[in-house]
Amino acid sequence: MEYRYIGRSGLRVSPICLGTMTFGSVCNKQEAFSIMDKAYDAGINFFDTAEVYPVPPKAETVGITEELVGEWLSGKPRDSLIIATKVAGAASGWFVPPVRAGLTAIDSHHIIKGVEGSLRRLKCDYIDLYQMHWPDTIVPRDESMEAFDRLVRSGKVRYLGTSNDTAYGTTKSNMIAKFKGYKRFESIQNNFSLLNRRFLDEMAEMCISEKISLLPYSPMAGGVLSGKYNVEDNVSARFNEYRASEDPRIQAMADRFLNHKTLAATQRYMQIAEYLGISTATLAVAWSKQFSFVASTIIGARNKEQLDDSLAAIDLTLSDDILKRCDSVHADILYPMG
Numbered sequence: 353m354e355y356r357y358i359g360r361s362g363l364r365v366s367p368i369c370l371g372t373m374t375f376g377s378v379c380n381k382q383e384a385f386s387i388m389d390k391a392y393d394a395g396i397n398f399f400d401t402a403e404v405y406p407v408p409p410k411a412e413t414v415g416i417t418e419e420l421v422g423e424w425l426s427g428k429p430r431d432s433l434i435i436a437t438k439v440a441g442a443a444s445g446w447f448v449p450p451v452r453a454g455l456t457a458i459d460s461h462h463i464i465k466g467v468e469g470s471l472r473r474l475k476c477d478y479i480d481l482y483q484m485h486w487p488d489t490i491v492p493r494d495e496s497m498e499a500f501d502r503l504v505r506s507g508k509v510r511y512l513g514t515s516n517d518t519a520y521g522t523t524k525s526n527m528i529a530k531f532k533g534y535k536r537f538e539s540i541q542n543n544f545s546l547l548n549r550r551f552l553d554e555m556a557e558m559c560i561s562e563k564i565s566l567l568p569y570s571p572m573a574g575g576v577l578s579g580k581y582n583v584e585d586n587v588s589a590r591f592n593e594y595r596a597s598e599d600p601r602i603q604a605m606a607d608r609f610l611n612h613k614t615l616a617a618t619q620r621y622m623q624i625a626e627y628l629g630i631s632t633a634t635l636a637v638a639w640s641k642q643f644s645f646v647a648s649t650i651i652g653a654r655n656k657e658q659l660d661d662s663l664a665a666i667d668l669t670l671s672d673d674i675l676k677r678c679d680s681v682h683a684d685i686l687y688p689m690g
């Protein structure tokens with residue numbers, strides 16, 4: 353397996369990162385442990401979690417995922433793993449407007465409080481990659497960057513990353529860091545897949561030029577790219593399930609990734625995968641990890657059987673011909689020009 357460095361950091365990670373967003377909701381403890389065991393045994397050394405997980409976030413379950421990961425971790429040599437988590441403002445304040453409204457409150461108080469909570473739940477004395485879950489719309493970036501910098505200098509965090517941000521926002525944060533002598537963001541975690549290539553528009557250029565790594569999440573578009581929704585009955589059942597979710601991000605996922613265009617594109621990707629003799633899920637993960645600016649693709653799995661498709665992508669390199677065929681699907685269906 354080819355391990356890659358994140359940005360300019362000393363973090364060397366497997367090309368697949370195990371996402372834990374559904375541990376404690378869709379997956380119970382036993383299932384979560386069996387998925388983590390299998391990933392670890394296969395050489396995956398990189399795990400991504402967040403203070404607000406599991407998804408969908410509920411007041412009574414917030415923090416459970418980090419606790420599960422922490423419990424599992426305590427039986428492993430800490431140095432053999434790269435643990436990434438994310439601060440969203442305040443897990444404890446998720447449901448207390450007006451103290452915390454919408455996506456705001458990534459202020460220094462919540463960042464410092466946030467790391468203490470994550471360290472406690474993860475049962476660790478440091479976090480390898482501490483990420484801003486999404487940019488704050490109110491608190492100035494100077495304040496967030498100063499607080500993040502303090503965490504690195506205190507030894508609680510090794511490196512910093514951001515998520516769901518723009519090229520402008522990420523560059524602005526890192527410019528502040530540069531001019532004030534703070535630690536910078538080494539990675540960005542954004543949505544990127546065969547069904548959503550928007551990262552290529554200008555984010556990719558920023559990553560290459562600034563040596564920031566992309567950690568793409570949802571490479572299978574939440575499962576759509578496995579092809580399992582290309583059966584009419586299944587689509588409507590799952591769509592309704594997503595739409596009924598209390599989590600607006602899951603509703604958005606259904607709106608964005610379960611429609612006629614994405615299903616038509618998936619149909620074509622399924623043909624390419626069939627030609628290669630692999631699953632469409634494997635094709636999707638292999639496609640996402642082939643970019644030079646990608647350090648590790650963050651996948652999800654409901655059970656350890658599903659993990660096999662992602663593991664199969666680890667040593668798979670897609671040929672130029674296959675990449676061109678994937679590009680044609682995008683050009684023909686998802687983003688036709690002219």
Ligand SMILES: NC(=O)c1ccc[n+]([C@@H]2O[C@H](COP(=O)([O-])OP(=O)(O)OC[C@H]3O[C@@H](n4cnc5c(N)ncnc54)[C@H](OP(=O)(O)O)[C@@H]3O)[C@@H](O)[C@H]2O)c1
Nearest residue numbers: 371372373569570571572573574575578651652654658661
């Ligand atoms: N920064 C952020 O805001 C953000 C947002 C989203 C995700 N993330 C991170 O990215 C991770 C992965 O996200 P994701 O779960 O959306 O990724 P994904 O890999 O696109 O989707 C994973 C889901 O697809 C289905 N699936 C996986 N393998 C399959 C297979 N072989 N065959 C059929 N279905 C399969 C499973 O869902 P079902 O079986 O339930 O269909 C699984 O939970 C998260 O855990 C989290 O760490 C971050």
